[in-house]
Amino acid sequence: MKTNPPHAWPNNTQEAISIQEQLRSQVVTTDELAEIRYVAGVDVGYKHSDSLTRAAVAVLSFPDLQLCDRAIAQTPTTFPYIPGFLSFREVPAVLQALEKLKITPDLVLCDGQGLAHPRRFGLACHLGVITDLPAIGVAKSRLIGEHEALSNRRGHWQPLLDRGETIGAVVRSRTGVKPIYVSIGHRVALTTAIDYVLRCTSKYRLPETTRWSDRLSREDKMN
DNA sequence: GCGACAG
DNA sequence: ATCTTGTCGC
Numbered sequence: 001m002k003t004n005p006p007h008a009w010p011n012n013t014q015e016a017i018s019i020q021e022q023l024r025s026q027v028v029t030t031d032e033l034a035e036i037r038y039v040a041g042v043d044v045g046y047k048h049s050d051s052l053t054r055a056a057v058a059v060l061s062f063p064d065l066q067l068c069d070r071a072i073a074q075t076p077t078t079f080p081y082i083p084g085f086l087s088f089r090e091v092p093a094v095l096q097a098l099e100k101l102k103i104t105p106d107l108v109l110c111d112g113q114g115l116a117h118p119r120r121f122g123l124a125c126h127l128g129v130i131t132d133l134p135a136i137g138v139a140k141s142r143l144i145g146e147h148e149a150l151s152n153r154r155g156h157w158q159p160l161l162d163r164g165e166t167i168g169a170v171v172r173s174r175t176g177v178k179p180i181y182v183s184i185g186h187r188v189a190l191t192t193a194i195d196y197v198l199r200c201t202s203k204y205r206l207p208e209t210t211r212w213s214d215r216l217s218r219e220d221k222m223n
Numbered sequence: 224g225c226g227a228c229a230g
Numbered sequence: 231a232t233c234t235t236g237t238c239g240c
Binding site for chain 1: 232233
């Protein structure tokens with residue numbers, strides 16, 4: 001698929017903050033989706049030295065979740081890991097991987113937060129706005145926000161709150177497992193996002209999309 | 224100043 | 231994320 005050239009890249013957190021504050025107004029928090037036929041999962045890993053960033057993208061058919069396309073890309077790591085600035089570290093490699101896809105996904109599930117972010121502009125929002133693809137943040141752990149006790153049954157969820165504002169949801173993707181953190185990335189409402197995440201999750205805690213991109217990333221690591 | 228802190 | 235063996239539990 002084609003992606004638009006990214007905006008100027010920051011060299012420090014001050015510049016990164018101003019970019020986040022500028023771009024967050026472009027996030028669409030309502031459903032603006034076409035028919036979903038292909039869902040992509042994105043995973044990013046790093047080499048031992050941390051100097052290389054590797055992005056893997058898996059495109060699955062929806063709703064049957066069969067692997068239809070895949071891509072890997074590696075770029076020099078240009079930004080350190082700082083909570084709240086993950087996207088500046090991962091987006092460049094992800095864009096290169098997306099460029100290699102033959103199939104343009106209708107929805108992207110990102111490994112990280114979307115709106116559930118200090119400035120409401122996590123990885124899923126950033127990638128969504130840059131590509132203008134519908135995107136959802138699916139994180140394995142919490143960045144910010146609090147929530148009420150959660151039922152341990154699959155499908156149950158609680159709003160994730162920050163100063164009374166709903167910024168995402170804590171979702172039990174499988175009965176009895178640790179919950180996952182789902183939030184709006186771009187062009188998807190929260191309840192719709194939760195629904196798609198659950199529909200992409202069958203046998204395990206994480207969506208099949210993330211599991212596939214994880215696998216592709218690990219395979220590539222061996223080469 | 225003391226914790227918390229996506230991947 | 232990544233470095234890493236065995237081990238507890240279903």
